[in-house]
Amino acid sequence: MTSTTLNVLGMTCGGCVNSVKRALATLPGVRQTEVSLEKGQATIEYDPAQVSPELLKTTIEDAGYDVKA
Numbered sequence: 148m149t150s151t152t153l154n155v156l157g158m159t160c161g162g163c164v165n166s167v168k169r170a171l172a173t174l175p176g177v178r179q180t181e182v183s184l185e186k187g188q189a190t191i192e193y194d195p196a197q198v199s200p201e202l203l204k205t206t207i208e209d210a211g212y213d214v215k216a
């Protein structure tokens with residue numbers, strides 16, 4: 148299991164936090180996601196054999212937010 152922290156731009160409320168969490172939860176291999184609205188960061192625990200950092204990023208982007216690694 149690996150974890151990464153991504154800077155997520157564009158989150159403005161708890162609904163955004165939930166959107167990001169929900170989008171990531173659909174990916175196989177994502178174990179846990181902690182999202183901080185204050186910091187604008189998502190910390191994701193995942194299995195690198197099942198999901199790539201690039202896919203984490205595009206999944207957040209597809210949910211409507213920008214990711215700055």
Ligand SMILES: [Cu+2]
Nearest residue numbers: 159160162163
């Ligand atoms: Cu929101």
